[in-house]
Amino acid sequence: MKRNCPICGGDEKELLYRQNFGSKAIALMEGYDVAACDRCGFVFADNIPSQEEFNKYYEEMSKYEFNYSDGVVSKEYVAHFQKIVDFIRPFLKDKNANILDMGCSTGCLLSLFKKEGYGNLLGVDPSPSCAKTVKEVYGIEAVADNIANFDKGERYDLIVLSAVLEHLVDFSEAMLKIKSLLKENGLLFIEVPDASRFNSYIYTAFQQFSIEHINYFSEYSVKNLLSSYSLETVKVQESENRINQTVDPDLFIVSRRKETVGSKMAKDEITKKSLEDYIEKCGKIDIAVKKTISERIGKKDRIIIWGVGTHTQMLVGSGLDLSKVLYFVDSNARYKGKKINGIEVKLPADIRENVPILISTYSYQEEVIRQIKEKLGLKNEIIRIYDK
Numbered sequence: 001m002k003r004n005c006p007i008c009g010g011d012e013k014e015l016l017y018r019q020n021f022g023s024k025a026i027a028l029m030e031g032y033d034v035a036a037c038d039r040c041g042f043v044f045a046d047n048i049p050s051q052e053e054f055n056k057y058y059e060e061m062s063k064y065e066f067n068y069s070d071g072v073v074s075k076e077y078v079a080h081f082q083k084i085v086d087f088i089r090p091f092l093k094d095k096n097a098n099i100l101d102m103g104c105s106t107g108c109l110l111s112l113f114k115k116e117g118y119g120n121l122l123g124v125d126p127s128p129s130c131a132k133t134v135k136e137v138y139g140i141e142a143v144a145d146n147i148a149n150f151d152k153g154e155r156y157d158l159i160v161l162s163a164v165l166e167h168l169v170d171f172s173e174a175m176l177k178i179k180s181l182l183k184e185n186g187l188l189f190i191e192v193p194d195a196s197r198f199n200s201y202i203y204t205a206f207q208q209f210s211i212e213h214i215n216y217f218s219e220y221s222v223k224n225l226l227s228s229y230s231l232e233t234v235k236v237q238e239s240e241n242r243i244n245q246t247v248d249p250d251l252f253i254v255s256r257r258k259e260t261v262g263s264k265m266a267k268d269e270i271t272k273k274s275l276e277d278y279i280e281k282c283g284k285i286d287i288a289v290k291k292t293i294s295e296r297i298g299k300k301d302r303i304i305i306w307g308v309g310t311h312t313q314m315l316v317g318s319g320l321d322l323s324k325v326l327y328f329v330d331s332n333a334r335y336k337g338k339k340i341n342g343i344e345v346k347l348p349a350d351i352r353e354n355v356p357i358l359i360s361t362y363s364y365q366e367e368v369i370r371q372i373k374e375k376l377g378l379k380n381e382i383i384r385i386y387d388k
């Protein structure tokens with residue numbers, strides 16, 4: 001569907017880039033357009049599926065979610081959420097403050113608030129398994145619900161929206177709901193990726209234009225969004241997200257509900273330029289990576305490609321030669337039996353042929369190689385794409 005600018009509603013936009021994911025069989029969509037709003041400068045993915053289709057996609061994904069059972073959370077994860085707590089703490093002196101984490105995942109952030117002595121905590125997450133984990137692992141109340149339906153008839157001193165807004169097709173329903181759940185003078189914390197700095201944090205080509213991330217915020221566009229709902233920006237801080245074994249730029253913003261705040265927009269003049277730079281740099285990396293792959297495959301007759309996630313989808317979308325691919329392999333059972341350009345996706349346990357395996361992931365390259373050699377005990381030759 002076509003989108004008007006989700007921040008100002010404008011329908012005049014400029015196409016910056018066409019992102020292709022190759023096969024729709026595994027990727028929800030064949031691709032989308034990255035567009036910049038002429039009026040307010042916000043950059044977003046255009047010609048995308050509806051929110052309902054995204055919800056179905058996320059539901060399907062969550063069925064195969066990593067099953068959190070032993071209570072061990074990575075150090076990077078905890079450190080990231082501690083930074084958020086440290087950022088919010090000065091604005092939230094009252095330990096009895098009513099805190100709602102909307103999109104709480106497995107509850108790591110809430111558990112850190114609990115550690116700091118905050119006692120009035122509630123998590124909401126669309127995934128029932130996440131809500132269950134929050135309760136069982138941390139003893140914190142949590143419900144399985146989405147923003148649209150959630151309402152316990154209470155209002156909150158702080159609502160947390162961490163890694164939520166970049167996923168939404170339309171903000172208005174969520175923002176109106178969030179605002180209605182805030183007490184007068186209540187705080188809204190937002191964390192989003194900072195698209196105005198993507199060009200300084202490139203690991204793989206176009207990694208930021210993923211299927212899940214369809215809005216590209218900057219400090220200026222977040223302020224415009226908040227202002228259009230009469231929320232007053234209190235503090236903005238540039239930060240970095242180190243959760244996924246890469247470093248990605250993000251933003252922390254605290255705002256306050258104040259009935260007296262009027263709406264004012266200022267055009268974001270920075271994000272479009274910086275994303276144009278990002279797109280140009282990624283285009284060069286994409287060409288270089290495909291050249292590396294082709295050199296490393298060399299004269300080999302057949303290969304297996306490990307990984308069908310974003311990394312592979314981007315390469316297939318930009319025309320990776322698949323003529324030597326016997327099949328794809330992915331640990332995630334949701335892809336089993338699906339086909340990419342007519343080539344089947346299998347599970348790791350189904351590898352029988354001793355042909356070279358191309359590792360198509362940046363973040364998990366070494367982990368996958370360990371899995372192949374140690375856990376599966378396979379003797380297949382390994383082809384790395386990245387020399388880290």
Ligand SMILES: [Zn+2]
Nearest residue numbers: 005008037040
């Ligand atoms: Zn706009």
